[in-house]
Amino acid sequence: MEIFITxxxxxxxxxxxxxxxxxxxxxxxxxxxxxxxxxFPEKYIxxxxxxxxxxxxxxxLKDVYxxxxxxxxxxxxxxxxxxxxSSTCRTGVISGNSVGGMDRTEKxxxxxxxxxxxxxxxxxxxxPCGYSTGLISKIIPNCEYANTISTAxxxxxxxxxxxxxxxxxxxxxxxxxGGTDGLSNFTxxxxxxxxxxxxxxxxxxxxxxxxxxxxxxxxxxxxxxxxSLRESGNTPxxxxxxxxxxxxxFHQTALSPNGKGAVLAMHHALxxxxxxxxxxxxxxxxGTATENNDEVELRAIQSLFTEKVPDYSSTKSxxxxxxxxxxxxxxxxSLLAIINxxxxxxxxxxxxxxxxxxxxxxxxxxxxxxxxxxxxxxxxNQTTLIVSKC
Amino acid sequence: MNESYINYSLSIAKDGLYCNxxxxxxxxxxxxxxxxxxxYDSQIKDYPKYYRMDGMAKLVFILGDLICARxxxxxxxxxxxxxxxMLNATGSFPSDSIHNNxxxxxxxxxSPSNFVYTLPNVGMGEVCIKxxxxxxxxxxxxxxxxxxxxxxxxxxFLSQGKCKAIVIGWAEPTENEGNCIxxxxxxxxxxxxxxTEKNILKIxxxx
Amino acid sequence: xxxxxxxxxxxxxxxxxxxxxVKQEEIQDAASLFGDGLGLDSIDALELIVMIExxxxxxxxxxxxxxxxLYSVDTIANYIFxxx
Numbered sequence: 001m002e003i004f005i006t007x008x009x010x011x012x013x014x015x016x017x018x019x020x021x022x023x024x025x026x027x028x029x030x031x032x033x034x035x036x037x038x039x040f041p042e043k044y045i046x047x048x049x050x051x052x053x054x055x056x057x058x059x060x061l062k063d064v065y066x067x068x069x070x071x072x073x074x075x076x077x078x079x080x081x082x083x084x085x086s087s088t089c090r091t092g093v094i095s096g097n098s099v100g101g102m103d104r105t106e107k108x109x110x111x112x113x114x115x116x117x118x119x120x121x122x123x124x125x126x127x128p129c130g131y132s133t134g135l136i137s138k139i140i141p142n143c144e145y146a147n148t149i150s151t152a153x154x155x156x157x158x159x160x161x162x163x164x165x166x167x168x169x170x171x172x173x174x175x176x177x178g179g180t181d182g183l184s185n186f187t188x189x190x191x192x193x194x195x196x197x198x199x200x201x202x203x204x205x206x207x208x209x210x211x212x213x214x215x216x217x218x219x220x221x222x223x224x225x226x227x228s229l230r231e232s233g234n235t236p237x238x239x240x241x242x243x244x245x246x247x248x249x250f251h252q253t254a255l256s257p258n259g260k261g262a263v264l265a266m267h268h269a270l271x272x273x274x275x276x277x278x279x280x281x282x283x284x285x286x287g288t289a290t291e292n293n294d295e296v297e298l299r300a301i302q303s304l305f306t307e308k309v310p311d312y313s314s315t316k317s318x319x320x321x322x323x324x325x326x327x328x329x330x331x332x333x334s335l336l337a338i339i340n341x342x343x344x345x346x347x348x349x350x351x352x353x354x355x356x357x358x359x360x361x362x363x364x365x366x367x368x369x370x371x372x373x374x375x376x377x378x379x380x381n382q383t384t385l386i387v388s389k390c
Numbered sequence: 391m392n393e394s395y396i397n398y399s400l401s402i403a404k405d406g407l408y409c410n411x412x413x414x415x416x417x418x419x420x421x422x423x424x425x426x427x428x429x430y431d432s433q434i435k436d437y438p439k440y441y442r443m444d445g446m447a448k449l450v451f452i453l454g455d456l457i458c459a460r461x462x463x464x465x466x467x468x469x470x471x472x473x474x475x476m477l478n479a480t481g482s483f484p485s486d487s488i489h490n491n492x493x494x495x496x497x498x499x500x501s502p503s504n505f506v507y508t509l510p511n512v513g514m515g516e517v518c519i520k521x522x523x524x525x526x527x528x529x530x531x532x533x534x535x536x537x538x539x540x541x542x543x544x545x546x547f548l549s550q551g552k553c554k555a556i557v558i559g560w561a562e563p564t565e566n567e568g569n570c571i572x573x574x575x576x577x578x579x580x581x582x583x584x585x586t587e588k589n590i591l592k593i594x595x596x597x
Numbered sequence: 598x599x600x601x602x603x604x605x606x607x608x609x610x611x612x613x614x615x616x617x618x619v620k621q622e623e624i625q626d627a628a629s630l631f632g633d634g635l636g637l638d639s640i641d642a643l644e645l646i647v648m649i650e651x652x653x654x655x656x657x658x659x660x661x662x663x664x665x666x667l668y669s670v671d672t673i674a675n676y677i678f679x680x681x
Contacts, residue, residue, distance in 0.1 A: 113494075150511065189489075
C-alpha cells in the first residue's frame with residue numbers, strides 16, 4: 001500500500017511557512033541568532049520570528065495558549081490547506097511534542113505565587129501535551145481519531161510513523177501527522193544543566209563541535225492512501241516509503257558507541273521501503289552537534305552504507321534543535337529535497353569531523369529520489385523515516 | 391486482523407499488586423511511591439539505579455521489569471521482536487514539578503538528572519536497558535485510561551508483523567491505583583484471555 | 598578538607614545523586630566514584646557539578662574537566678579547596 005504525502009506545513013526560525021523555509025535552505029541562510037529568545041539574550045537560539053501575540057492573532061485566538069499549540073496550528077493548517085471534509089474517508093491527527101504549554105504555565109505559576117490570583121486559567125487548561133493535538137483536530141473536519149506522542153526528540157517522527165501504521169492497517173485513510181514544540185525557560189534551563197549548549201552557532205559534524213543550539217517550530221504532513229487520493233484529487237508530492245524504530249537500550253541520553261539502535265532503525269526503514277542502501281540520495285541526519293551524537297550517528301551510517309555513504313547534512317545548523325518538532329520538520333525538508341531535486345548543506349563547518357566522509361557543506365542540485373531522515377530521542381528511542389519520489 | 395491474547399497482566403491496586411487477576415503482594419502503604427518502593431524491595435532488588443528514578447520512571451520500571459521477569463518473554467523472543475508502549479495523562483508530571491520549582495528558586499542550575507526524567511519515555515528506556523529490548527516503542531498521552539485504546543494499539547503493532555509480542559500499559563503517577571501493564575501477542579488461544587476492552591477493564595479493576 | 602568536611606561532602610553526594618542505598622562509610626575517600634566504583638555515569642557527573650556550585654560556590658564550567666576533578670571524594674575536596 002502506498003502512503004502519499006499531499007500536504008506539508010512548517011514554521012521554524014527559517015520562516016513562517018514552507019516557502020520561506022525553503023528559500024532560507026536554498027540560500028544557506030541560518031535562522032539561529034544570539035538573543036532571539038529574550039529571556040536568554042546570550043544564547044544562540046533558533047526562535048520563530050513571531051511573538052505569541054502575533055501567532056494568536058494569526059489564528060484569531062486570545063493570547064492565552066502556549067507556543068507549542070500555536071506553532072502546531074500554524075503548520076497543520078498549512079498542511080491541511082483547502083481539503084474538504086469527507087464522509088467516506090476516515091480522518092485523523094497524530095501529533096507529537098515534549099513541552100506542551102509550559103511556556104505559558106511557567107509564567108502563570110510565577111504570577112500566581114506573586115499575586116495570589118490565578119486569573120485566566122486557560123493557560124493551565126492548555127498545559128497538557130495533548131492540548132495542541134486537540135486544537136489541531138478542531139480544524140480538521142470530521143476528524144475521528146487523534147493520538148499524542150511524547151518520546152522526546154523523536155516525537156514528531158514517531159507521529160508520522162504512527163500515522164503510516166494506522167493507514168496501512170486500514171484504520172484511517174488520511175492523517176495530519178507531525179510534531180511541534182515551543183521554547184520555554186523550562187527547556188532552556190534544563191538543557192543548560194546538561195551542559196550541552198554551544199556558546200556560538202552550532203557546528204554539526206565539525207571536529208570542534210561543542211554542542212547544540214535550541215530551536216522551536218512545527219512540521220506536519222498530510223498523508224493519504226489511494227482511496228483518499230481518488231476522492232480528494234490531490235496531487236501527491238511524495239511518498240512515505242519506509243520507517244524504522246528501535247531502542248538503543250544503552251543509556252538515558254547518550255548513544256551506544258556502535259549506534260546499534262540507529263543501525264537497527266535505519267535497517268528496518270530500508271527493509272520496509274525495499275530499497276538498497278545505494279538508492280538513498282541524501283540523509284537528513286539527527287545531527288545535533290553534540291560530540292556523542294554526530295560521532296555515533298556517522299559511525300552507524302558508515303556501518304550500514306558500506307559501499308558509499310550518501311550525501312548527508314544536518315539542517316539543525318539552520319533551525320537549531322526543535323526537539324519534539326524536529327523529526328517532522330526534517331521530514332518536510334526531506335520532501336522539499338525531493339520536490340526541488342537538491343540536497344541541503346550543514347552550516348558552520350570549519351574542520352570536518354571525518355575527513356574521508358565529510359558532511360555536505362554546499363547546496364547540491366541533483367536528482368533526489370529517496371531521502372532518509374533520522375530522529376533520536378532520549379530514552380533510547382531511535383526513529384528513521386524514508387521519503388521517496390512518486 | 392488476527393485475534394490477540396493477553397498472555398500476562400499486572401495491576402497495582404490500593405491494596406496490592408495483582409498478577410493475572412490474583413493478589414500476589416499485599417500493599418498497605420498510602421502513597422503510590424511507597425507502594426512501588428515496597429514492591430521493588432520485595433520483588434526486584436537488583437537494579438540500584440531504581441532509587442534514583444523519579445516517581446514516573448519508578449512506576450514504569452516496576453511495571454515493565456516485573457512483567458519481563460515473570461513472563462521470561464526476553465528468553466522466548468529476541469529483544470528486537472518485543473514492542474513496548476506506555477500511556478498516561480500527565481506525561482512526566484512528578485519531574486516537571488520538581489524542575490519548575492528548582493528553576494524558580496533563583497539558583498542558576500537545575501538538576502540534570504531530574505531534567506532527564508521530564509521526558510515520560512525515559513523510564514521505558516531503563517526497562518529496555520535492563521532487558522536489552524531493542525524493538526519498537528512509543529509513549530502516548532491520553533486524557534484518561536481507555537481500554538479500547540490499549541486493545542487497538544496492541545493489535546496495530548502486532549498486525550504490522552514487526553513484533554512478535556507487545557508490552558503495553560498505563561502508568562499514571564498521579565493515580566494511586568489502576569496502573570497496569572499487559573503482555574499481548576497472537577499466541578495463547580485457549581489458555582490466555584482474549585485481548586478485548588472488557589478483559590482489559592476487568593484486569594484494571596482487579597475483578 | 599577535614600574529615601568532618603569530607604563527611605559533609607559525602608552526604609551531599611548521596612543526597613544529590615539519590616544514593617539511598619549507599620551509606621557514607623561505604624564511600625572511600627580515594628576510590629573511583631565512576632565506572633566500577635559507585636557506578637556513576639555522565640549525568641551523575643553533571644549533577645555533581647551542580648552540587649559543587651550550589652553547596653560550595655565553586656564553578657566547573659567545562660564538563661570535560663569534570664573527569665579529573667570528579668574522580669574521587671579526595672579529588673573533589675582538593676579542587677574545592679584550591680578554588681576557595
